[in-house]
Amino acid sequence: MNITNSKYEEALERYTKKIAEASTEEMVLNMGPQHPSTHGVLRLELITDGEIVKEVIPHIGYLHRCFEKHAESLTYQQTIPFTDRMDYLASMNNSHIWVMGVEKMLGIEKEIPKRIEYIRVLVCELNRIASHLIAIGTYGIDIGAFTPFLWCFRDREHIMGMLEWASGSRMLYNYIWVGGLFYDLPVGFEERCREFVEYFKPKLHELNGLLTENQIFIQRTANVGVLPMDVAINYGCSGPMLRGSGLKWDLRRIDGYSIYPELDFEVPVGKGEMGTVGDCWDRYKVRVDEIEQSLRIVEQCLDRLQKELKRTPDFDPRAKLPKKLTPKPQDYYVRGEGAKGELGFYFIHQKKKEFDKEGNIRLMDTEIPFRVKSRGPSFCNLSVLPAISKGVMIADLIAIIGSIDFVLGEVDR
Amino acid sequence: MSFEDIKALLINKFGEDVIVGEEPGGLQPALLIAHERIVEVCLELRDNPKTYFDFLSCLSGVDYGVDEKRFGVVYHLASIPYQTQFTLKISKENNRDLGELPSFPSITSVYHAADWHEREAFEMEGIFFEGHPDLRRLLLPDDWDGYPLRKDYTTVDKYYKGIKID
Numbered sequence: 001m002n003i004t005n006s007k008y009e010e011a012l013e014r015y016t017k018k019i020a021e022a023s024t025e026e027m028v029l030n031m032g033p034q035h036p037s038t039h040g041v042l043r044l045e046l047i048t049d050g051e052i053v054k055e056v057i058p059h060i061g062y063l064h065r066c067f068e069k070h071a072e073s074l075t076y077q078q079t080i081p082f083t084d085r086m087d088y089l090a091s092m093n094n095s096h097i098w099v100m101g102v103e104k105m106l107g108i109e110k111e112i113p114k115r116i117e118y119i120r121v122l123v124c125e126l127n128r129i130a131s132h133l134i135a136i137g138t139y140g141i142d143i144g145a146f147t148p149f150l151w152c153f154r155d156r157e158h159i160m161g162m163l164e165w166a167s168g169s170r171m172l173y174n175y176i177w178v179g180g181l182f183y184d185l186p187v188g189f190e191e192r193c194r195e196f197v198e199y200f201k202p203k204l205h206e207l208n209g210l211l212t213e214n215q216i217f218i219q220r221t222a223n224v225g226v227l228p229m230d231v232a233i234n235y236g237c238s239g240p241m242l243r244g245s246g247l248k249w250d251l252r253r254i255d256g257y258s259i260y261p262e263l264d265f266e267v268p269v270g271k272g273e274m275g276t277v278g279d280c281w282d283r284y285k286v287r288v289d290e291i292e293q294s295l296r297i298v299e300q301c302l303d304r305l306q307k308e309l310k311r312t313p314d315f316d317p318r319a320k321l322p323k324k325l326t327p328k329p330q331d332y333y334v335r336g337e338g339a340k341g342e343l344g345f346y347f348i349h350q351k352k353k354e355f356d357k358e359g360n361i362r363l364m365d366t367e368i369p370f371r372v373k374s375r376g377p378s379f380c381n382l383s384v385l386p387a388i389s390k391g392v393m394i395a396d397l398i399a400i401i402g403s404i405d406f407v408l409g410e411v412d413r
Numbered sequence: 414m415s416f417e418d419i420k421a422l423l424i425n426k427f428g429e430d431v432i433v434g435e436e437p438g439g440l441q442p443a444l445l446i447a448h449e450r451i452v453e454v455c456l457e458l459r460d461n462p463k464t465y466f467d468f469l470s471c472l473s474g475v476d477y478g479v480d481e482k483r484f485g486v487v488y489h490l491a492s493i494p495y496q497t498q499f500t501l502k503i504s505k506e507n508n509r510d511l512g513e514l515p516s517f518p519s520i521t522s523v524y525h526a527a528d529w530h531e532r533e534a535f536e537m538e539g540i541f542f543e544g545h546p547d548l549r550r551l552l553l554p555d556d557w558d559g560y561p562l563r564k565d566y567t568t569v570d571k572y573y574k575g576i577k578i579d
Contacts, residue, residue, distance in 0.1 A: 061552035068537070069561055104440065233467050233493060236526025247493070254496050330439045333471060333489045333500070346473050346487065353480075371562075373473035383529045412552055 026054065029394075033062050037142045037398045040408030042382075044397075051393050056386045063412040068372055075367035076102045076325045077178055084172040086376060087410040089134055090339035092127040092163070095176045096120055100257060101334030101345050102178045105327035108320070112179065115309040116317055117259045119185055120176055122193070122301040123163060125294040130159040131339035132287045132294075135405040139284060140211055142402035143220045148211045155203055158196050165189065178325060181317035190306050197295055197302075204291060212288060221284060222275030225400035227388050229278065235387065236380035239341025240290065241404065244270040244283035251337040263300050265293045280403035287405070326365040340405060341377030348372075374413055378406035414463055416442045419499065422464070426457055436502075443487075443500035448517055451488075451503050452544075455523045458490060458499070466490035466499055469524040474534030475504075476563050482506055484515040484540055509565060511539065519545040537562040 032043040041062035047055040067086060071079045083098045084091035103109040137152030160170050165186050167175035175182045211217055227237070229245040242249050250267040252260040268289030270282030305311075327349050335344040348371040351363035381404050389397050414422070416437065423431055423444075431454065434445035446454050458466040471489040485504030491497070507515035519542035520527045531542045532551040539560035542548060550557065559566055571578060 061550075061554075064552045066561070072562075234525050236469050236524070249493060331436075331443065331487070331500075332440050333498075335470060342470065344471050344489070346471055346489065348475065370478075371473070371475055373471060375471040379529065380526055383526065387525070 025049070033059075037401060039138060039401070039406065042401075042406075042408055042411070044385075044401075046394070046397070048394065051395075053389055053392050053394055053397050056389050056397070058382065058385060060382070060408070060411050063408045065409075065413065067374055067413040071369060071372035071374075073368065076369065077367075079372075080177065081172065081174045083374075084174060085409060086374065086413055087131075087338060087340060087343070087378065087407045088171055089407055090124075090127045090131040091171060091173050092120075092124045092176065093131075093336070093338040094343060095174070096124050096258075097334060097336035097338065097343050098345055099176050099178050100336060101332060101347060102325065102327070104334060105330060105332050105347060105349065106178075106322060106325065108179060108322060111320055113320065114259070115305065115311075115315065116181055116320075118301050118304050118309055119181060119317075121258055121260070121263070122298060122305065123166065123173075123175065125297045125301070126159050126163060126193075128339045129291050129294050129298075130156045130163075132291050133159075135287055136207070136211070136284065139402040139405070140217075142398050143217055145211060145214070145217065148207060151203070151207060151210070155200055158199070162189065162193060162196065165192075177318070177321060179321040180319065184311060184315060184317050185305075187311075190302050193298065194302055197299055201295065204288075204295075208288065212285065218274050218281060220395075220399055221280035221403070223279050224275075224396045225280045225388050225392065225403060226276045227278040227283075227384065231384065231387060232278070235384040237341070237384055238380065239337065239339075239377050240283055240286045241341060241381045241384075243268065244286045244403075245278035246270050246272075246282075251335060251342055255335070257336055263297050265296050268293065280399050283403045283405075324365070325367045335375075338377055340407065340410070341381060342375070343377055344375035346371075346373040346375070376410035376413060378404075378408075378410040379413075382406045382411055414495070414497070416444075416499075419458070419464060420444060422461065423454060423457070427453065441498065441500050443502050445502050445504070448503035448505050451486075451501070452518045452520055452523060454501065455488070455490075455520050459523055464492060464499075465494045466492045466497075468493055469520075469526040469530075470498070472520075472527050472530035472534065474538035474540045474562075476538050477504070479509070479565050482508060484538065486517055486534065486540065488520070509563070511559065514539050514541040516541040516543055518543050519548075521545055536560065539563060 029046040032038040033041040043059040045057040083094040133152040133156045137149040140148035164170045167173040232245045274281045333346045350370040352366040354364045436443045468491040470491045473487045475485045477483040488501040490499045536550040
């Protein structure tokens with residue numbers, strides 16, 4: 001259509017100018033810390049232009065509990081309950097990696113009996129399933145699907161019950177100790193666990209039908225929040241975030257710690273089935289696939305624990321506990337695959353200076369680390385949020401936050 | 414590449430004075446780098462096809478004790494293509510005066526992952542990072558006094574905003 005009327009063009013110009021000026025008005029919007037879809041006490045300051053998010057400024061620290069300061073004044077064994085409280089949805093994984101680091105520094109990592117290692121991996125993988133179930137369930141709620149949340153919590157309840165049976169506590173276990181375990185598995189645990197695996201497999205299939213292939217869910221998550229692989233690496237993302245971007249990087253395979261080299265499992269990666277590689281749907285799918293793989297690991301652990309590593313009456317999981325946890329003065333960075341990604345602890349151990357009666361300085365062995373730095377996977381995964389949420393809609397920002405799956409206990413430590 | 418190879422590579426590229434020492438023993442050998450050249454060393458290690466240390470695992474600020482008067486930063490790098498790990502350390506002497514913070518170059522231009530880690534090291538140990546784009550406090554309140562992970566840190570006040578500290 002060709003319009004030559006100048007008066008009309010003037011009017012049109014006035015109108016477009018008005019709209020253009022109105023739409024460039026920016027607004028600062030505060031999201032959180034008590035927002036249901038920020039998964040805890042995360043506060044985001046959004047600079048928005050209408051529905052478009054121009055910039056995201058995260059403010060964290062609402063759940064800071066001085067983990068590193070505590071670790072400098074407590075012994076290695078006493079700090080294990082504090083590691084549980086970092087990523088409180090996968091406490092077993094945290095204490096496993098902490099304990100691995102301390103054992104390596106003491107040089108006793110080869111002396112741990114096989115049965116203990118298998119029990120450790122068994123409970124860690126159960127806890128990983130529980131953590132991923134929460135990630136999937138709450139992600140559904142963020143998008144607007146309520147049923148998966150209830151289904152996930154129903155199935156997670158079985159895992160919580162089993163771990164409570166083993167350790168005496170539902171979430172914060174303090175079960176894995178340096179050199180051993182708190183207790184052996186209770187009698188009948190293996191059978192109950194196998195029952196759970198059989199029960200859970202069809203449930204996972206149902207969950208897939210409900211959410212993974214749900215058209216509304218796909219439309220909300222595919223091609224949203226695309227995280228390219230190079231950006232993910234540069235920002236230090238790890239775990240399902242990095243694997244969702246298409247990189248096969250799983251420390252259980254790369255480092256091959258504990259007994260993972262003896263186990264048979266795949267490392268799922270994002271393939272961009274519904275959209276682009278590295279979008280929210282890929283990250284979600286990686287978690288679903290990881291649950292399947294964790295179930296395989298659990299089954300293999302159970303096979304071993306029921307056959308060649310069967311419980312014996314004289315088996316004592318505390319037999320190898322070192323009397324004194326005094327490593328040599330050294331630095332060590334231990335890393336392992338937590339539920340959310342690469343969890344690392346950097347230890348600096350030094351001798352303690354003490355004055356004797358004559359006032360001379362003596363260097364004493366100590367059980368307390370000089371400095372501990374913890375590298376939480378959620379901390380690094382969250383730091384990529386401002387980079388991938390420039391120019392998205394506010395509703396998509398919710399989808400991106402949910403797909404990162406962070407735990408504020410670990411971000412703030 | 415082994416520890417010695419990486420050391421030779423860096424000496425080849427930047428000269429002898431870039432390396433001020435090494436800790437070869439222990440579980441993870443570390444290379445001590447001249448603190449003002451850490452950015453170019455990181456960039457070289459990241460981009461050199463023989464090393465490709467493209468993943469910054471961890472960055473820790475360290476206060477080496479009240480008697481030492483020495484502050485440092487420890488970098489744990491990982492290479493995804495080669496599946497190797499490497500540790501770099503920088504440190505310098507500085508007094509413990511809160512008005513004169515020890516200052517190191519920021520490596521955020523090489524690894525974005527360093528951004529939040531450096532902010533944390535700044536508020537916890539009181540280490541300043543030159544060239545950091547946004548060096549605000551991260552975990553603590555904006556008006557916090559002192560640097561809690563310094564070895565001589567004590568809570569000076571009995572009260573924090575009217576709340577009694579035991």
